[in-house]
Amino acid sequence: MxxxxxxxxxxxxxxxxxxxxxxxxxxxxxxxxxxxxxxxxxxxxxxxxxxxxxxxxxxxxxxxxxxxxxxxxxxxxxxxxxxxxxxxxxxxxxxxxxxxxxxxxxxxxxxxxxxxxxxxxxxxxxxxxxxxxxxxxxxxxxxxxxxxxxxxxxxxxxxxxxxxxxxxxxxxxxxxxxxxxxxxxxxxSIKSPVVEGIDKKLSSMIDDPIWDEVSRKCITCGACTYLCPTCYCFDIQDVGKDDKYMRERVWDSCMFTVYTLEASGHNPRKEKEKRMRQRVMHKFNYYPFLYDEYGCVGCGRCIKYCPVNVDIRKIITKIMEV
Amino acid sequence: MADKIVENIRKEAKRILEEKIVDIVIGFEKGTLPYTASPVFIENPDDVDKLIWNRYCHNNLAVYLRNFPDKKIGIIVKGCDSRSIVALMAEKQLTRENIYIIGVPCEGMLDKNKLLEEFGDNPPIEVKEEFLYPSCQYCEHKNPVIYDFLTGEPVQEKEEEPYPDVVEFEKKTLDERWKYFQEEASKCIRCYACRQACPMCYCEECFVDTNSPKWLDPGIDLPDLQVWHIIRAYHQAGRCVDCGACERACPMDIKILWLTRKLNKDVRDLFEFEIGIDPEKVPPLGTFSLYDKEEFLI
Incomplete structure (x- = not known):
């Protein structure tokens, strides 16, 4: 030092x-x-x-x-x-x-x-x-x-x-x-929930009733994902502005209804519990599966700025209790 | 007093669940952060002890009513939330028979951020008016306007001009007003927390989400942000109950309440209409009359 x-x-x-x-x-x-x-x-x-x-x-x-x-x-x-x-x-x-x-x-x-x-x-x-x-x-x-x-x-x-x-x-x-x-x-001074093994546990929880329970209060805004330091989902659109045309990459959020809306009109994640599941699964199951690390760093932004106090620590604890 | 209210809420919630008057009760539980309460959904009568009531129950719970189309719902409401229910009924979004309303007169909700700044994690004993959310400071309907069960003493309503902030704002020059609006809109990250927190933003497809036609480009270019905020506000003209849920939901602390309040005042002045009082009265935006004022046309 x-x-x-x-x-x-x-x-x-x-x-x-x-x-x-x-x-x-x-x-x-x-x-x-x-x-x-x-x-x-x-x-x-x-x-x-x-x-x-x-x-x-x-x-x-x-x-x-x-x-x-x-x-x-x-x-x-x-x-x-x-x-x-x-x-x-x-x-x-x-x-x-x-x-x-x-x-x-x-x-x-x-x-x-x-x-x-x-x-x-x-x-x-x-x-x-x-x-x-x-x-x-x-x-x-x-x-x-x-x-x-x-x-x-x-x-x-x-x-x-x-x-x-x-x-x-x-x-x-x-x-x-x-x-x-x-x-x-x-x-x-930091009180952290226990997460050991959550990735494996989640693999068998796709159809668990917990998703309905933990997403009920969620109003499906994008505050958590836009402020999250690891959420990286994006959309690609063609945009014309002031005589300038471009293909743009813009942030997207799994919490939005239109997130996985397909051209046919079908939406595999129409219900908010499926979108909440996506957010949790991505961080605690897909990320560990792909990269051997959890996709959450515990910064607490999603907790602090959620308009309805959805607390990811509580969701983690509930999953661990199942 | 507050304890008595909590006791009455729990008792009534238990009764309506046990007697199968409702399938679910929407109320508040203790939050996980200081100065925070959080929406909760109770289906089992044995869980009613989760329900609380305090000065932090600021969310407008009416936003959840349309989430349970097949259920009979019990809901705990303040003055503003009860007006949202009336407004949703006026627009044929709810059926009165499917909702059991537990009303609580409200002395105004306390601004979490102001309290954190002033007192840290130690809640104050006495709270001054300045710690109320702006929407609560201006509120003129503290008592529920519609209910099946009321607990708590009615609160004295304000009788002065309900739009002092708008009156002040109107005195500014056009340039000043535009600059203020631009500064606020520029902070937006388009998370749509304002839209999602609002009971009246119930469109199946919001104009920002359509792609044929595409009304608005994605991203955070200032003109796009301005269009979003202007159109959101216009769609609320005379439909908004001034609950302030939009402003409280905003993670970027954007001041947006004044915009809908200005439009509400215009609708009051031009059409003598106030939303959320009479479910039989359709808001001017949702109707047409040959006698509509049209001074702007000529």
Missing amino acids: KKIDKKRLFERLNNLIKDYVVYAPKGKDFGKIEDTSEIKRESINVRLSPKQVFLPQEEALFTFKQGDIKVPENNEKYILFGIRPCDAKAIALLDKNFDTKDFPDPYYIDRRKNSILIAEACIEPESTCFCTAFGSGPFESKDADALIIDRGDYYLIDGNEKALSLFDGLLEDDGGEKILELKKKAED
């Missing part, structure tokens, strides 16, 4: 804005900054997750006009400063889905390969946090390029060469400072 003075870190970050697109917490949300004075946290974690950097809500895959097709290029370099360990893990999960051997997604990969993730440890997690359920934690460093820990006037920092080289000349010896207690206190 090294130590870095906060003021000097922000000065350096300001200089880096010339070469990098820098994203950081800006009040409630996460966004692009022009100056580090814009960095401000209004809650432990930001509302709109960092997935927007690599998978924007709306993006042109190509533009076309009278046979002239152009694919947008993206050579930007990104720094994501102050994301939380859960969101760093979420990006690692998105990598598994978009950066695959068989179907690499060039749009996602172009942005992702030129990015540096600097995560900040959560010294005081929120009551909605449950990252420890998935083998991660408030001080987890493995999914980010660097982890910083706020110590007042300075940060403790650890990371790979790519991230630490950004701060060349500013890193000091940490003087043997111990963070074990701080880490333990943060971890102990």
Whole structure:
């Protein structure tokens, strides 16, 4: 571990804005900054997750006009400063889905390969946090390029060469400072549901009456999925705007009625319990099946922002009790 | 008082379930977060102790009524929710005989976010008017307008101008109003929580979801966001009961209540109509009259 003075870190970050697109917490949300004075946290974690950097809500895959097709290029370099360990893990999960051997997604990969993730440890997690359920934690460093820990006037920092080289000349010896207690206190404050074995259990629960029960209060809006750092479903549509025509990729949500509506008019997931099942199955059964990891990182956004208090922790517990 | 209300709600819910007057009761249970209650659906009379009543029961439960077409439903309502039921009856979406209404006079629901900001996780003992949701601050129908069973003392209704916020808003210049609207609309992520939380947004297919014709492009371009919010509001003109469920549901804290309130005030001024009072009276948007005012045509 090294130590870095906060003021000097922000000065350096300001200089880096010339070469990098820098994203950081800006009040409630996460966004692009022009100056580090814009960095401000209004809650432990930001509302709109960092997935927007690599998978924007709306993006042109190509533009076309009278046979002239152009694919947008993206050579930007990104720094994501102050994301939380859960969101760093979420990006690692998105990598598994978009950066695959068989179907690499060039749009996602172009942005992702030129990015540096600097995560900040959560010294005081929120009551909605449950990252420890998935083998991660408030001080987890493995999914980010660097982890910083706020110590007042300075940060403790650890990371790979790519991230630490950004701060060349500013890193000091940490003087043997111990963070074990701080880490333990943060971890102990998190109450996570038990999830061990939920993936296998769900395999035989496709027709279980539980889906009707857990989806009753759901009003099928897309708040949970749009704020979720790992939900990546998208729709592709052709759009004409101001004499510009393009094929666009836009976020979609399994909670919407039209999500799987087919051209014939048939909808295999017309009922909301089937769509709730899809959301839960995708995170806790399909993702582990495909990638050996749960598709949820326990950030708690879906709990915090649900208009009717659908609590995924309660759903997990109910499944485990079946 | 509140304990007595909870006791009465549970007793009545148990009775109507046991006597098979209804198949299901829609009410509130304790939420999993501070200052939160959550909708609950009770079918077994032994489960009625889950039901609670407090100042956090802000959801408009009428939104669930159309989810159980084959069932007789018991529902616990505040003033605004009861008006939604009347509005849905006026539009022939509900049959009165299939619903058993347990009414609770409401002193206004408390804004979770304001409380969290001010008091953290320690709930205050005394609560001031400023901690009410905006819709509750303006509310002029705190007492249920329709019910089969009422518990709790009737609350004093307000008698002053019901639209002070709209009156203030109307004083702004056109540019100021447009700028405010643009700023609010620009925060939208099109999750449609506003639409889904609203009992009156019951279209089988919303105009944003149709693709032939396609009325609106997907994505978050500002013009598309503006069109969404304008059309949503217009479809609510004189049909909206001002419950504020849309604004409370919005994860992005967009101020949208003023838009439907402005339209409601216009409908009141132009057509002398108020929704959710008389189930026999059809809202102006749903009818046609040769005597409709048409000053704007010439």
